[in-house]
Amino acid sequence: xxxxxxxxxxxxxxxxxLLKQFITEVIGEEFVEEMDIQPSSSFTRDLxxxxxxxxxxxxxxxxxxxEHIDFTGWLSGMDLDQLINLNxxxxxxxISVCR
Amino acid sequence: xxLIQINGKAVHIQELNKGAAETVVMVxxxxxxxxxxxxxxxxxxxxxxxxxxxxxxxxxxxERSPGGYDLDTMSDDLLALIDGLGLGRVHLVGYSFGAxxxxxxxxxxxxxxxxxxMIEAPDPAxxxxxxxxxxYSREFLEHYISNFTDTTRVQMGKRQLERNHRMYEYLxxxxxxxxxxxxxxxxxxxxxxxxxxxxxxxIYGNRxxxxxxxxxxxxxxxxxxxxxxxxxxxxxxxAPEQVAASLSQFLCAEVAMV
Numbered sequence: 001x002x003x004x005x006x007x008x009x010x011x012x013x014x015x016x017x018l019l020k021q022f023i024t025e026v027i028g029e030e031f032v033e034e035m036d037i038q039p040s041s042s043f044t045r046d047l048x049x050x051x052x053x054x055x056x057x058x059x060x061x062x063x064x065x066x067e068h069i070d071f072t073g074w075l076s077g078m079d080l081d082q083l084i085n086l087n088x089x090x091x092x093x094x095i096s097v098c099r
Numbered sequence: 100x101x102l103i104q105i106n107g108k109a110v111h112i113q114e115l116n117k118g119a120a121e122t123v124v125m126v127x128x129x130x131x132x133x134x135x136x137x138x139x140x141x142x143x144x145x146x147x148x149x150x151x152x153x154x155x156x157x158x159x160x161x162e163r164s165p166g167g168y169d170l171d172t173m174s175d176d177l178l179a180l181i182d183g184l185g186l187g188r189v190h191l192v193g194y195s196f197g198a199x200x201x202x203x204x205x206x207x208x209x210x211x212x213x214x215x216x217m218i219e220a221p222d223p224a225x226x227x228x229x230x231x232x233x234x235y236s237r238e239f240l241e242h243y244i245s246n247f248t249d250t251t252r253v254q255m256g257k258r259q260l261e262r263n264h265r266m267y268e269y270l271x272x273x274x275x276x277x278x279x280x281x282x283x284x285x286x287x288x289x290x291x292x293x294x295x296x297x298x299x300x301x302i303y304g305n306r307x308x309x310x311x312x313x314x315x316x317x318x319x320x321x322x323x324x325x326x327x328x329x330x331x332x333x334x335x336x337x338a339p340e341q342v343a344a345s346l347s348q349f350l351c352a353e354v355a356m357v
Contacts, residue, residue: 031258048256051134052159055113056100058137072115076142080336083138 008096012039015092022060026053042087054083061091069098100160105179111160112180113137113152115145121213121354122149122186126177128195128219130270132159135194139339143347147354148190153180155197157270168279170286174204181211190214190350194335195221195309199286205299206291214353215299216346219332222312223283287315298322300349302342304330324349 016039024032027049035047043049049057062071074094078086102109113133123144125136133152141150154161156168156176167173177200181189190213193201198220205212270276286292299320303313305327317325326345330337 027258048259050259050262051138052132052154055134055137056160059100059113072137072142075138078138 011099012092012096015095016088018064019061019088019091022057022064023047023049025060026056037088039089039092040087042085044084044086046087061095065095065098069095102160103180103183105183106176108156108164109162110156110176110180111154112184113141115141115150115152117149119145119147119149121147121190121350122151122184123190123192123214123350124151124153124177124181124186126153126191126193126197126200127155127158128197129155129276130158130266131194134159135335136192140335140343140346143340143343144192144350147347147351151180151184151186151189155200157266157274157276163269163274165273166275166279168274168276170199170203170283171207172279173200174207177201177204178208178211187211188213190216190353192216192218192346192350193220194218195332196280199223199283202292202295202299203286205297206289206295209296212297214350215297216302216349217299217316218302218335218342219304219307219309220301220312220316221309222287222315223280224285224287225309225312287312287319292316292319293321295320298324300345301325302334302345303327304332304334304337306331307334308332 020032020037023037027047035041037047041047043054043057058071058075061069065071071094075083101112101114103112104110111133125133125141125144127133127135132154136152141152144150155173156162156164167176188211191201191204193199193216195218198217201215202217202220205215297320299316301313301316301323303310303325307313307330309332310327313325313327317323328334328338328341328345335342
């Protein structure tokens with residue numbers, strides 16, 4: 001059981017690092033340096049990403065995970081409040097479940 | 100980020116359900132970008148269609164351009180995009196300024212357009228609409244604040260304000276967008292509108308300050324159907340599910356007719 005949990009955590013950490021890299025590519029390193037990106041960081045409130053930046057981020061997620069996940073479909077099921085409150089953990093969990 | 104060269108400029112596009120038999124091209128409004136469709140409306144249409152979203156020049160992630168914001172040039176750009184993607188006939192959906200571009204494109208290149216849907220097309224001759232750019236600038240910023248930051252908890256961040264401000268400053272003071280829009284004042288009097296062979300769907304917010312333009316177009320264009328949805332000019336953001344359902348129903352019926 002411990003092994004499984006550790007494995008999951010390692011996978012979650014790897015996904016987090018990847019998402020952080022995508023965010024850096026989208027908004028630029030100079031801005032990311034000033035931020036403390038955490039799994040609990042929300043895209044709009046904490047990272048101040050606007051909608052077109054979230055589009056660019058989504059494309060990177062889709063390009064990397066390909067057909068394993070229906071990322072756009074998942075996002076399209078969200079209302080405005082859910083999109084506003086979306087954080088990295090939500091995406092890490094979604095990707096983990098899909099894989 | 101997919102960029103293609105259109106008339107010498109890099110254009111940001113997004114495609115969903117590539118390979119579907121029929122294509123819908125969606126045109127966003129002034130000071131906005133393709134994200135207005137990306138999250139909630141395009142995925143619904145992508146259940147049936149290949150959907151192409153693009154950022155207008157100087158908007159979103161497309162390359163800047165100092166001129167060519169008149170409807171002829173904007174529709175030339177749209178046709179070049181359709182050609183560049185190797186598409187024959189497409190369906191068009193436009194919102195606000197994008198609706199005017201879509202209408203102009205259907206008027207000029209009727210054989211290339213199947214279904215035509217216009218959301219919140221404003222009348223460029225309207226006094227209220229002539230102040231269009233100032234109104235839109237406020238709405239644009241409010242749109243971001245109300246939709247992608249939570250005003251009850253946080254103000255728009257410094258980086259976003261700067262980004263928005265840069266685009267605003269560029270479009271207003273370094274491009275011909277204002278003059279080009281003013282030069283379109285007579286557009287609704289164009290006989291081509293009365294002669295339109297398409298029977299478009301017109302979607303307006305029932306509280307929109309553009310609703311009169313909707314009544315005018317519904318009366319002027321043979322076979323046009325007007326649908327009012329609860330909301331104002333921002334109806335695609337306020338009621339994306341209803342807008343998507345209306346578009347989907349309309350475009351699927353257009354396909355059935357063909």
